[in-house]
Structure formats: C-alpha cells, structure tokens
Amino acid sequence: MAKPLPEFLRVPWTVPQSLGIFVTAWFALPVGLVVLIVALAQVFSPVHTLLVLIQGSSLQVSFIFDLITAVTALGLVWLALRHYQVGWAEVGWRKFDFWKTALYLVGGFVGFTLVAALLIALVSYLVPSFNANQAQSNDFTGAVKTHVSLTLIALVLIPPIIEETVFRGFIFPAIAKKWGVWGGAIASSVLFGLAHWQANVSIYTFVLGLVLCFLYVKLKSIFPGMLIHMLNNLLAFYALASK
Template sequence: MRKDITIARVSWGVRDITRMILLTAIIPMGIFLLLVGLSHFGLLPSAVRDTIKHNDFVVNLGFSILVSVTEIALVFWLVRKYNLKLSDIGLQKFSIFKAVGYILAGLIIFMIFIAIVFAIVSVLVPAIDVNQAQDVGFEFGKKGVGFWFSFAATVILAPIVEEIYFRGLILPALSKRYGWLWGVLGSSAFFAVLHFQLNVIIYTFILGLILSFFFIRLKSIIPGIVLHMINNTFAFIVLAGLIK
C-alpha cells in the first residue's frame, strides 16, 4: 500500500484523537442522562417528558443526531486548534474517472469479502448470527417526517461526519505514530466497535478497511463518502422495509 498521503503535514496526534473519542462518548451520554434526570424530577415541560418516556423513535434518533453533532463540534475544534485546511483532513480534489472505478470495484470486492468472511464466521463461530438485522435503536418510518429525518441522518449526515472523523482525522494520526498498517486497522476498529452488534462490527470493520484504502490511494475522503452513502442507502432501504 503506497504512502501517498504526506504524514509530515499531520499536525495533530494520538492524544488529540484520544480526547475526541472519549468526548464523543461522554458528551452525548452526559446530555442524555441530564435530560432523563431533569425529566424524572419534573423539571422539563410535560411535552418533553412525555416524548422521553414514550417516544423511542424521537429519543433514539435524537441521540444519534447528538452523537453526529458532537463529532462535528470536535472536528471543528481540532481544525481551529491547528488551523487546518480542508485538504488537510482529506476534503480535496480527486480524479473523478479514477474514483468511479474505485467505487465500482470497491462495491464488488466488499460484497465478495463480506460473503467469504460471514461464511467463515458462520462455521467457526456459529453463535454469531451473521444474518441478524441491524438494531439501529429506532424504527424507520415508511412515510412522513420520521422517514426523511431517518434518511437524512443515515444516508447523508452519518457518511460525511464519519469519514471526516475516522478517515480524515483518526487514520492519519494513528498512521503518523504507528505506521499505515496500524493506522488502517486502528481507525477501522474504532469505526466498527461503535456499531456494537457483532455481525455489524464485522461488516463495518471490512467497510472501514476499504474506505481507508480509498483515502490512501485517492488522497481524498470524498470518494469514500460516496461509497459510504451508497452502502447506507442499501442498508436504509432494507431497514425501512422498502423491500422484502
């Protein structure tokens, strides 16, 4: 794998991304627990209390968006701290013709790898249900406002934020400190474990490897964002029950 990205320009380090990861976990959970506590003691409007208590869709979607907003805020913090340009975090020009080829090939290779790995896991670790539907924490609606909020959060917001966060910032920092192999493996592992469910962790780890490869070869995270959006679109269609 070529070292095409100049790591000398990576001014942030492992300490910075460690703080980012910890704060990404602490801030949303802290806000969520605060709201639950305020609701429990009747310190929030009744409409808000009823929503927290009875509307799992709004609560879980809101928490998902809160995590993304936290990630965005931390990205801006790091950008301002080191006066980074967009190109420093992978948002730069790329060959469209080359990227289309990578995306098409990436989709095919990804599907083949998933099929092979899941087949092996099914034999070696039958306790893991590789066909288990992903539990995203909220029900996708088939129409109305809920559908479009879910679509925006899953297909548009998540790929952009996650690619900047994991490939644009975490991958270069780990690679600068430990080398590209551990950078790719480490950033893909962080990306995967945040999805919690075992079969989804395996799936997203492999996806993370391919997205990291895209960044290294194409020197831009934008093609990876496109591939990530395509993947999430397929997932959304299945989870929303648009196809049986």
C-alpha cells in the same frame, strides 16, 4: 524497509486527541446526556416529558440526539483544525479526479462485499453462536416506511459525512503516523466497528472501514469514501423499505 507515510497523512494532531473525539462523541456525550436528563427529570416536568419520549424510543428525539452527536463530532474536529491552524483539506476534504474515482469506487464496493461475506462466514464457522443474519436495530430502521425523509437523512446522509470525516479523515492518519498505513487502517476500522455496537454489523463496518481507508490513501480525498458509504447505507435503507 517500511514505505514512507504519504505527505497528506502526516497530520499535526495526536492519537490521544483523535481518540478523545471518538470517545466524547460516540460514548461520553450520549451517556452524559441521558444521565443529565434523568437527573433533571426529577425536578423539571418538561424534562420528565422528554425522558418519557426517550424511553418510548421517539423518532424525533433520536434524530435530535444524532444531530447533537454529529455537531459535537464536527465541532471537535473544527476546534482541532483551528488549534493547529490548518483547514478542512487536512481531514481529506479535497477535490478528486472523477474518472479515476469511478474505477476505484466500483472495485472498492465489489471488494468490500466479497471480503465482508468471507469474514462473516469465517466468524460464523468459528463461533457457532454468532448470528450473522441479525437485523440491525435502532430507532430508525423500523420507521423507513412511515418517516421516509427523516430516516433517509438519519441513515443515509448524515452518518457518511460525519463518520468519514472523523474515522478516515481524523483518526486514521493520526494512528498511521505511529503504526503505519496498515496499522492506522486496522485500528481506525476497529473503532469504526465498535461505534456500531452490534456484533455482525461491527464486522461488516470493520471491513467497510478498511476499504474506505484504502480509497483515501489512493485518492487523497474522503469525498469518494462518503459516496461509497452513502451507497452502502442507501442499499440498506432500500432493503428495509422493501420488507
């Protein structure tokens, strides 16, 4: 007999609504903005200047795009919460027990590191062309030494807050209502991996997503997940800065 879904995961919104936020914020919005800018650049010279900056991978423009994505994602979640007349606690913004959380954070981080390493090794064995050591590449990874504050905010602070709220707080419970906790954890973690585009990074973030879903179920708060997510990104930031 299947174990009943925990009460705090019985959210009022639906799977299509949760997937709508994912598709809108991570795919439709960025593509739509680029298409709009390209079209307007043919008519307005200031927009053409912006397009040149985008094509030149301007760090400031990339940061603005990330902020737009973050605000859009949180805004859509807020609209859903308002529609169902519930608060932010419904997406896991709840208090948590510090000492209990500390134990889970240590165990979760160790487990994540081991499982991710094993899965990467397995994929490397099954797919010889898979590059497990491919460096994650975006406009910020190459600027950690020259724009420390901006890249720290863009890589370490913003993503954990937005991604934990959307993927663990909003998408995971919606799918869990249909497919159970494991189904919700796997499906939401697949989406979490896809949001990072790059193959080896997607596998890594898929495992991280599973661990963060586990933490959410055990601790009933996404704040511990944000902490471990920030720690993971901070270690990556430090590794990039040390090169």
